[in-house]
Amino acid sequence: MTKSATPKIDTRTRMIQAAFDLFHQQGVNATSVDEILAKSGTGKSQFYHYFKSKEDLVHAVVESFGEMLKAQKLPLKYEIDSWADLEEWFGVFVNHQRRSGCSRGCPMATIAYELTGDDELIRQDINMICELSRKPLLKFFVTEQARGHLVDGADPEALTDFCYTIMQGGLILSKIQKDAAGFERSVEHAITYLKTLRKVSEIDR
Amino acid sequence: MTKSATPKIDTRTRMIQAAFDLFHQQGVNATSVDEILAKSGTGKSQFYHYFKSKEDLVHAVVESFGEMLKAQKLPLKYEIDSWADLEEWFGVFVNHQRRSGCSRGCPMATIAYELTGDDELIRQDINMICELSRKPLLKFFVTEQARGHLVDGADPEALTDFCYTIMQGGLILSKIQKDAAGFERSVEHAITYLKTLRKVSEIDR
Amino acid sequence: MTKSATPKIDTRTRMIQAAFDLFHQQGVNATSVDEILAKSGTGKSQFYHYFKSKEDLVHAVVESFGEMLKAQKLPLKYEIDSWADLEEWFGVFVNHQRRSGCSRGCPMATIAYELTGDDELIRQDINMICELSRKPLLKFFVTEQARGHLVDGADPEALTDFCYTIMQGGLILSKIQKDAAGFERSVEHAITYLKTLRKVSEIDR
Amino acid sequence: MTKSATPKIDTRTRMIQAAFDLFHQQGVNATSVDEILAKSGTGKSQFYHYFKSKEDLVHAVVESFGEMLKAQKLPLKYEIDSWADLEEWFGVFVNHQRRSGCSRGCPMATIAYELTGDDELIRQDINMICELSRKPLLKFFVTEQARGHLVDGADPEALTDFCYTIMQGGLILSKIQKDAAGFERSVEHAITYLKTLRKVSEIDR
DNA sequence: TATGAATGAGGCTTCATTCAT
DNA sequence: AATGAATGAAGCCTCATTCAT
Secondary structure (H helix, E strand, C coil): CCCCCCCCCCHHHHHHHHHHHHHHHHCCCCCCHHHHHHHHCCCCCCHHHHCCCHHHHHHHHHHHHHHHHHCCCCCCCCCCCCHHHHHHHHHHHHHHHHHCCCCCCCHHHHHHCCCCHHHHHHHHHHHHHHHHHHHHHHHHHHHHHHCCCECCCCCHHHHHHHHHHHHHHHHHHHHHHCCCHHHHHHHHHHHHHHHHCECCCCCCC | CCCCCCCCCCHHHHHHHHHHHHHHHHCCCCCCHHHHHHHHCCCCCCHHHHCCCHHHHHHHHHHHHHHHHHCCCCCCCCCCCCHHHHHHHHHHHHHHHHHCCCCCCCHHHHHHCCCCHHHHHHHHHHHHHHHHHHHHHHHHHHHHHHCCCECCCCCHHHHHHHHHHHHHHHHHHHHHHCCCHHHHHHHHHHHHHHHCCECCCCCCC | CCCCCCCCCCHHHHHHHHHHHHHHHHCCCCCCHHHHHHHHCCCCCCHHHHCCCHHHHHHHHHHHHHHHHHCCCCCCCCCCCCHHHHHHHHHHHHHHHHHCCCCCCCHHHHHHCCCCHHHHHHHHHHHHHHHHHHHHHHHHHHHHHHCCCECCCCCHHHHHHHHHHHHHHHHHHHHHHCCCHHHHHHHHHHHHHHHHCECCCCCCC | CCCCCCCCCCHHHHHHHHHHHHHHHHCCCCCCHHHHHHHHCCCCCCHHHHCCCHHHHHHHHHHHHHHHHHCCCCCCCCCCCCHHHHHHHHHHHHHHHHHCCCCCCCHHHHHHCCCCHHHHHHHHHHHHHHHHHHHHHHHHHHHHHHCCCECCCCCHHHHHHHHHHHHHHHHHHHHHHCCCHHHHHHHHHHHHHHHHCECCCCCCC
16 A cells, blocks of 8 residues: 555554454453554544544454454464374463463454454454454364274264363453453363373374 | 332442343443443432442452352352363353354453553452352362362362363353354363263262 | 530531531532431431521521621620720630641631622622621720720721721631641731820830 | 634634633632633633643643733733832723722732642642742842842842832722722832932932 | 432533645 | 544533322
C-alpha cells in the first residue's frame, strides 16, 4: 500500500493490534474506540476511515487473529508430531498463564463471552478460529490413528475436542483462581488419559 | 400492592435476579442499569437505594448466586454419591446447553471474563463460588478414596479440578460452536478416564 | 416538647446544626439533604416532617444563627465598651481563622455567595443577621460619640460599615490565601485609623 | 459558518465565558454543565472534548480570568499612578455594584466560597489571581514609598492588603445588603486613612 | 413522631458515530 | 489518508421530594 520496501506498520494494523490487546485485557464492551485510538496513536476519526463500525473492528480483530494463526505468528505449538509435542501444546498455555499472572484468559473466549444472539457473524468468526487452532491437534490424532498408534475406536475429533475443552476450561479457571496450578493438574490428568489410548506396542513418548 | 399468599419478591431481589439474567445473557458491561431497572419493573433510582454502585450490584449478584448454591436452589447435581451421579453432574450442564440452544455459558465465567485487574474483590467472590460448586465433586472423590475405591495416588483435589475444567471448557466451547456435541464427547472421555481410576475390585455401578 | 426536664437536643435542632456546619464548610448547593440527615443521625424523611423544603431549611439555619447571635451563644465579642474591646472584636475573627487553618469564611457570606435573584427572602434573612452582628459595633461608636470621644463629623454608621467590611474582606481573603497574615495586617491598619478618630484629649485605650 | 471579519469565538472560549458568567451569577454548584452548554450554544458533549471534567472547567475559567487580567481586558483600573487613581481603583468596584444592582460579588470569591479542602488546586489558582490583581496597588505604594511620599514605616504590602480587604468585604456586603452605600462609606474611610500616610510635604490632589 | 422505600428529574460523563476541512 | 471538532444518545449516579406504614 505504501511505496517503501519495509512499510511501517500501517494504521489499520496498529488499530487492530491495540484493539486486540484491549479486548483481551478487559473485553469488548469495556473498551472504547477512543481508548483504541489513543493506544494505537491514531488521530480520531481515522477509525471510520478503516472500519465501518466498532462491530466491524471486532470482526477485523478476530479475522486478523485467524491470519496470525495461519501464518503461525502466535506463540503456540503448531506442529504436533509426538506425544511430547502434545504435552508442549498444553504447556504453552499453562506457562503463558503462569508467566502472565493469570490475568487474562483466551482472547477469543473473552470476546465470545460478551456475545449475544445478535452477533451471529462474530460468533461464526470465532468458531472458525477454533477450527483453525484445533487443526494441529486433529492432525496429530489423525496421523497417530493412521499409523495404528491409537487404540481401536479412538475418534480423533473427540480427542481434539477433549484437549481443546481442557485448554479452554483451564484458561478461564486459572484466571478466576489467579493460579495456574489447577490448570496444570487438569492437563496432567488429560495427558495421562490420552496416553492410555496409545496402542500397547508403542514406546513411551 | 396485593396481599397474596406469595408476597411479591422484594425489590432488591428482583433487581438482582434481573441483573443476573442480563449479565448471563450479554455480560456486565453490555447491561445498563436502566435495562435492569426496566426488567425488574423498578422505578428509576431505586437502584441506588439498594446498591452503592453498579459494581456493588455485581458483587451482590455473585453473592446471591453463592447463596442459591448453598441453598441448593439451582438446577444442579448437589449430591454425588456414585459414579452415575458424577455422570449426571456433567449431564446437567450438557443438557442445559442443549436445551437452551447453547446461547450462554457459565454465568460466573461470563462475569469473570470481563474482569480486569481492578476488580479483585469480585474475582475473589467468583473464586469462592467456584470453591462452593466444586464441593460435591471433591466430597465424592474424597469419599471414594476413603472407601478405598480409588487407585493409589489419586488426588481428589486434582480430580475435582479435572472435572471442573472440563465443565468450564465445555460451556464456553458449546456457546462458541452453538452445539453441545463437542462438550458431550469431552465429557464422555472424561468419564471414561475417571472410571479407570477406580480400584479393579470394585463393581461397576 | 419532650417531657424530660433536660430534653435531649431535639431532632430539628440537630438537623439545623448539622446543616449549618455543612453549609459553612462546603456551601448549600454542595450539601445534600441526605448528608445532613446522616450527620445529624436522623432517619430519612424526618426532614420533611420538620422542613417544607431544603430552602426552608436554609431559612431555618439562618434564622437559628440569628437566635444564637441574640442569645450570645456564638464565640464573638458582644460587648464593646472600649477600644481594647474593639480590637478584641476583630481579634476573635483573626484568631478563629488562624486556629482553623483558614479553611472557612463567614458562614452567612458562604450562603450569600450562592444566592441568585430568586432567593430574595434568604438574602433578607442574611441581611438581618448582618444588622444584628453590627449592633455591638454601632453601639460602641454611638456611645463614644455621645461621650464626646469621637472627632467631629464621625459617623457611627459609617465606622461600623468600615469595621464590618474589613472583617468580611479579611475572612474571604484569608480563606483564599490560607493565611491570616493579610487579614491581621488589614485589621491593624483599620485599628490605627479608627484610633485617629478619637478626640485628642482622650487617653489611650 | 459565516466568514465574517470577526470570526466566531471558538467553542472552548464561548464555553468558558458562559461558565464564568453563570458561576459569577449563581455559583459553581448551582450551574449545571447543560446550562453552560445551552448558554454557549454548544451541542452536548462538546464539553468533554474541551474539558476533562467540570472541575477542569472551573480551573480553565479561573485561568482565563487571569489571562484577561494580564491582558487588561477587564474593566478595572490597571495603572495606579496617583492618589486619584487609587480612588478610581475603588470607584470601579463601587460603581459596578451600583450599576448592576449589587446582584453579584467578586467572581473569584464566589468560586472560593464553594471551595472545600479537596479543591486545593483551584484555591491556588484563585490565590494567584489575587496576587495579580493586587499588583497595581502594590506597585503604587512601592513607588510612592520610593519617591519618599509615604510616612516612615509604611509597608506597601500591608497597605495593599488593606485596600484589597476593603474591596472584597465591600463586594460581599453590598450583595447582601443589595446596596452599595455601605461599601462606598467604607471606601471613603479607607481613602481618608490612606491619605494620612502621605508625607506632609506632599500636595493634596 | 418516626421509618425507609419509592419517585422521577436531572447531574456529570462517556460513547459510537459523522462532518467539515 | 488524515485531522479533530461536532453530534446526540445513553450510561452511571445523586438529588430533592413524597408515600405507605
